[in-house]
Amino acid sequence: MxxxxxxxxxxxxxxxxxxxxxxxxxxxxxxxxxxxxxxxxxxxxxxxxxxxxxxxxxxxxxxxxxxxxxxxxxxxxxxxxxxxxxxxxxxxxxxxxxxxxxxxxxxxxxxxxxxxxxxxxxxxxxxxxxxxxxxxxxxxxxxxxxxxxxxxxxxxxxxxxxxxxxxxxxxxxxxxxxxxxxxxxxxxxxxxxxxxxxxxxxxxAQAPLAVQATIQNARKAIEHGPAAAVADLSPVQLRLMKSEDAAEGVASFREKREARFTGR
CATH class of the missing domain: 3.90.226.10 (2-enoyl-CoA Hydratase; Chain A, domain 1)
Known part of the structure; x- marks a missing residue:
């Protein structure tokens, strides 16, 4: 050994x-x-x-x-x-x-x-x-x-x-x-x-893009203040809503099953 x-x-x-x-x-x-x-x-x-x-x-x-x-x-x-x-x-x-x-x-x-x-x-x-x-x-x-x-x-x-x-x-x-x-x-x-x-x-098990966006927004609030984080909320959410994972999140809710996120 x-x-x-x-x-x-x-x-x-x-x-x-x-x-x-x-x-x-x-x-x-x-x-x-x-x-x-x-x-x-x-x-x-x-x-x-x-x-x-x-x-x-x-x-x-x-x-x-x-x-x-x-x-x-x-x-x-x-x-x-x-x-x-x-x-x-x-x-x-x-x-x-x-x-x-x-x-x-x-x-x-x-x-x-x-x-x-x-x-x-x-x-x-x-x-x-x-x-x-x-x-x-x-x-x-x-x-x-x-x-x-x-x-x-x-x-x-x-x-x-x-x-x-x-x-x-x-x-x-x-x-x-x-x-x-x-x-x-x-x-x-x-x-x-x-x-x-x-x-x-x-x-x-959660959507990777959403997890990363959550971390980044919280970090921005600490480092640059709440107003900077607020300014990002809508544009980031719009980007996330266009992802495949957001569509999967809706589908899993509708079908009453666990979501299968891919990070896309």
Whole structure:
């Protein structure tokens, strides 16, 4: 049997219409090496480019999601002002273009620190195991969270709730994460991946063009304000209504059956 690479790997598995993206460096609590950062960006880019993949599932092997970044390997990236994505590839943190158009459901468990929280917040839906321990602890290392937490924690939880943890580096549990809107469901430990796959399959069963349009309109409202999103509603809806999937949606309703969407 081949020995696991000491710098870990990102495991990619096609499962029907889902692309499972697994963080695999279990002996190091899934701490991200430079190799894994590169492979993660490649995996997210594969999700975007693969026409057979309708939804991604981000998860981790072993008892922990990730302890964060291996700073000694990635210090040169930060010193050079580099973002943890590859030029021209989809950003796993969903901050800088090119942004993904396909949805991602994340499953987290155990330790979920620093970049792990930021990856989770970059997903669309998050399922957390009951044993999760979250920590945005950059201030304890003399740096700041710089891959989305300062934006998305405020967006989800409000200023005071976000600063309570961003400025102290204190840990918080799964129920707190649920209360603050950082995760959408908390399940029994060990059930998080199964539940994330269930939700991802429900998303993948919907009309892909409609799913993508929904994400893009919601994102536009956040980034450019409600008026910009409102301006897109009618023209985008008219375009969707001309699709084969919209016709299938009407037909399935009339015939009282499940729709079979093709993405056209």
């Amino acid at each position: 081949t020995e696991p690479h000491p710098d870990g790997r990102i495991l990619v598995e096609q499962r029907g219409q889902l692309l499972l993206i697994g963080i695999d460096r279990v002996p190091k609590r899934n701490g991200f090496s430079e190799k894994m950062v590169v492979e993660l960006a490649q995996a997210f880019d594969r999700l975007e480019q693969d026409p057979a993949a309708r939804c991604g599932v981000l998860h981790a092997l072993g008892p922990h999601f990730t302890a964060g970044l291996q700073l000694d390997q990635l210090a040169s990236w930060f010193e050079a002002g580099r973002h943890l994505a590859l030029p021209g590839k989809i950003d796993p943190y969903n901050l800088r273009p090119p942004l993904r158009t396909k949805p991602v459901v994340a499953a987290v468990q155990g330790i979920c620190f620093t970049a792990g929280i930021e990856l989770m917040l970059g997903a669309d839906v998050v399922v957390a195991a009951a044993d999760c321990r979250f920590g945005q602890i950059e201030v304890k290392r003399g740096i700041m969270a710089n891959h989305g937490a300062t934006i998305r924690m405020v967006e989800r939880a409000g200023w005071g709730n976000a600063m309570r943890y961003l400025l102290t580096g204190d840990e918080f549990d799964a129920e707190t994460a649920l209360r603050l809107g950082f995760v959408q469901e908390v399940v029994e430990t060990g059930r998080q991946l199964d539940r994330a796959i269930e939700l991802a399959e429900r998303v993948a």
